[in-house]
Amino acid sequence: MEDRRQLLLDTFNYRFATKRFDASKKISEADFNTILETGRLSPSSLGFEPWQFVVIQDPAIRAALKPMSWGAQGQLDTASHFVVILARKNVRPENNYVQHLLRDVKHMDETMIQQMSEKTTSFQDKNLNLYESERALWDWASKQTYIALGNMMTSAAFLGIDSCPIEGFQYDEVAELLSEKGIIDDENFAPSVMVAFGYREEDPKREKTRQTQSEVVKWV
Numbered sequence: 013m014e015d016r017r018q019l020l021l022d023t024f025n026y027r028f029a030t031k032r033f034d035a036s037k038k039i040s041e042a043d044f045n046t047i048l049e050t051g052r053l054s055p056s057s058l059g060f061e062p063w064q065f066v067v068i069q070d071p072a073i074r075a076a077l078k079p080m081s082w083g084a085q086g087q088l089d090t091a092s093h094f095v096v097i098l099a100r101k102n103v104r105p106e107n108n109y110v111q112h113l114l115r116d117v118k119h120m121d122e123t124m125i126q127q128m129s130e131k132t133t134s135f136q137d138k139n140l141n142l143y144e145s146e147r148a149l150w151d152w153a154s155k156q157t158y159i160a161l162g163n164m165m166t167s168a169a170f171l172g173i174d175s176c177p178i179e180g181f182q183y184d185e186v187a188e189l190l191s192e193k194g195i196i197d198d199e200n201f202a203p204s205v206m207v208a209f210g211y212r213e214e215d216p217k218r219e220k221t222r223q224t225q226s227e228v229v230k231w232v
Contacts, residue, residue, distance in 0.1 A: 025220055027169035029176045032086040033210030039092040043171050047209065050167040051097075054160040058132060059118070060110060062100035062153035063160055064201055066190070067093060076189055083180015087208035091176075096186070097161060098196060099154040099204035102146065104136070105129035109200070150202060157204040168209055178206035 039047075051065055068074055074088045081088065088094060103110060106129070114120045114128055136142040142149045165175040183203055191198040 023166060023170045026172075027165060027175065028212075028216045028220065030087070030174040030208070030210070030212050031176065032213045033090040033092065033174065033208070034213045035090040035210075037092065037211040039173055039209060039211075043173060044093055044209070046171065047164050047168050047173070051160040051164045054163045056156040056159060057152070058128075058135070060100075060103055060113065060153075060156070062103045063157045063204070064098040064100070064196075065160075066096045066098060066195060068096060069093065073193065073195075077181075077186065080185040080189070081178070081181035081206070083178045084206060084208065087176055087178065087210075090210060090213065091208035092210035093208070095164075095207050095209070096190070096203050097157045097205050097207065098201040099150060099157050101150050101153070101200055101202060103149060103153050105132040154204040161205055161207055164207065173209055174212045175210075176208045178208065181206060 048065060048067075051063075056062060068077070074094060078085060078088050084094075100109065105111075110129075110132075111125070114125045120128065136149070136152075140148075140152060142152050161177055165177065168175045181203070186203045187196070187198055190196040190203070196203075
């Protein structure tokens with residue numbers, strides 16, 4: 013058990029935000045599929061899986077993203093794999109996607125679907141006030157994508173693969189570009205976050221710095 017705990021901590025200490033990758037090194041299909049699977053299998057609020065993972069491997073599309081992605085300048089050119097994680101819009105219980113998920117994926121009967129829909133409406137409206145605006149509902153879905161993002165980066169580090177999460181981009185411009193190229197359905201999705209994967213060009217110049225556990229954890 014001690015070895016497993018140390019392996020887990022070593023994985024987290026290994027990971028750092030890689031700004032440039034060794035472009036000559038590529039992630040194997042098996043390894044990257046494992047990373048994608050950890051995203052797909054990630055938990056989400058109400059189990060709604062409000063995400064889609066768009067893997068951008070086309071050099072022309074990566075080049076088109078650069079002018080609108082200031083935080084991904086080094087990664088777009090060098091990453092083995094580059095992912096735009098989308099968050100689903102309008103994730104309400106009456107939405108066709110949610111109904112499909114409950115009926116065809118979770119295999120609920122009509123009584124269970126009705127109960128789940130009522131529970132979801134109460135939760136989204138009364139607990140979280142998500143019906144105040146479309147943006148509030150989308151922000152809630154976007155939060156879920158960060159769970160998948162974290163799991164994907166951790167699994168990558170476990171496999172000795174580097175990564176970098178990226179929020180530094182013009183969200184509307186990226187959405188428009190990907191929509192114009194027929195890559196995303198902008199009626200139902202919008203970019204939430206980007207993440208690059210590959211093998212580091214060089215090691216970090218200093219050790220990882222974080223606040224102490226006593227500064228971020230409070231026991232009551």
